[in-house]
Amino acid sequence: MLSGDGGSGVDGIETVPPAPVVSDPVLAGLVEAVESAVAELAGQGSVAWSNADRRAVIQRMETVSRSVTAYSHTWLNELIAQHGLDVYPGSVPCAVAWMLRITPRTAGARVRLAAELGDRTALSGEPLPPLLPHTAAAVRAGLLDAQHVQMIREFFRHLPASVDPQTRDRAEQQLVGLASTRRPDDFAPLVAHLDSILDPDGDFDENED
Template sequence: MENRLDGIAAALDALAAAGGAQAPAALSPSALVEVNRAFGVLMRQVDAAFAPVAAEISRQSRPQLGGDSLAKKQGFRSPVALIQATTGASVGEAIRLVQVGESTAPRTTISGEPRPAAHPHVAAAVSAGALSVTAASAIITLLDKLSLRVDSARKDAAERDLCQRAPGLRADELTRLLARAEAALDPDGLAAGHEEHRSARALRMQERDGTLHLTGVFDLATAAPIKTALDAMVTRVLQNNEHAPRHEHGGGDDPEAGALRDERTVPQMRADALHELCAHALGCEQVPTAATTTVVVRMTLDQLESGCGVARIDGFDASLPAAEVRRLAADLQVIPCVLGGDSEILDWGRTRRLFSPAQKLALAERDGGCTFCGAPPAWTHGHHIAWWNRDAGPTDLDNGVLLCTGCHHRIHSDGWEIRVDGVGVAARVWFIPPPWIDADRTPRIGGNARTALRC
């Protein structure tokens, strides 16, 4: 416990040095970012110190103790309720604290011999303040789920890899990383899970208060064309909005010009897109998605031919059994990821300005979507690192990245630099911040490499 308190004290000193004692409004942008970082370190250190305490409260409140349970003696029905009352944590947060504390504590055998923690790499990362309790709990939950189906050596390597990659990831990026880890470690379990998900698919309709409520649950294969079609239609509207003026009431903008901009929310766009698709399906042979809307499946040629292994569908974090892709291919316009064949030209030099569909597929395989923020591929477009018109940049893969509209503007406006190391879809994309964001200009990894696995 003394070492853990030392970590909290060091984090407090770093927070004070960053300016944490000042009013937030008085901080410069760089100081505000540094204080935010220091608070993150402090929060992780506090959780790292508290998790073993929560685990011990749970141990001393185990059901076998009956009336001697610590929680019941304090007037609580469970250790989780005791932790909630004293910390204000939610049920989930209290459970995660107990779980992480139990899984990262040193153990002893029946004979009293010491044993390492059940998850030693998670324990080290949490103790160092690098991994939050939330991320640690997610990693532990996945590894425990796979413990009976994955050998200990692979599980240990996966735990080490996940603990190295999880720090700094957003919640959605961590979810994507864990989904890929599960698919890589247990492809057989993925196939069984897919059949369960397919059996559970359902769409319920209920009319209530003058509105129709749709509640749907879909397996990935069923969901792929639904999501792809709706995303394509929403993306079309968002791209039109990129150059359309916004009408400000009471301002000097032309009202007719302002009307060109679509002010619907994205959920409203999806609802209208579903209506538009169904209205067309009732009597029109053409649908508004047009022939360019495709379901893109990422897999190897061997997996496509053998039906073994797993595949990824653009826009989804979870993976799909490769055998299921054959059914998709029979029903839909599916593009398997077999890139760079003799019939495709992936590097165009200066002969064309816009990236070709084949190049965009290759970029999506490398970048996974917006290389900067992680938005799905359908929301992105190809961006020249060295500008085509100003810098005579070629329309080649090593001079291109996928960016959504917002990140495209941010990269240019804020002065970020982009570097591509390597060739083809295995290359790594780095974003170099401007000096006013990071004086050291430390490169930040982008795209798929953030959640790529080595295990």
């Protein structure tokens, strides 16, 4: 419920959901340290900052944001595998939507992304690397934007099954190297060019979903 005078909430929201409790004390301390650091940074008066510092802070916080999101893919995979979403109603996407207060469509996309970029576990319990290991490593390092990742994923969805694993691995390494130093709009034609080499009869579209 919104209120003009705000009450005890945040920016006019009277009831703010409480932060979920982390029971493990070490893990709780790490999460609280991150939250405290964000709050402390947000509380700094930025008026006196130099523009060089503003640029640096924006860039470094973008890297941190990308990195945290990337690591959450593994956490989500583990949650799904260990039935940790059973406390919510409905399918896995619906459960994720409840947990994160997002739409089921967005949640479904997040689940699919986690399946490709998060660490996995075999039925035997053996840990497995991400399906796109080089992409996952670059995202965890904060080097890639969501659009970079989308184009790389679409490249491999489009790639014929006849392309051998070694070639796929080299292609992924090359794409990640190119994406790490370019904007998505500069990266797109390079993706299309590599696709034309490996699949000359195809019709690549980086905007497919």
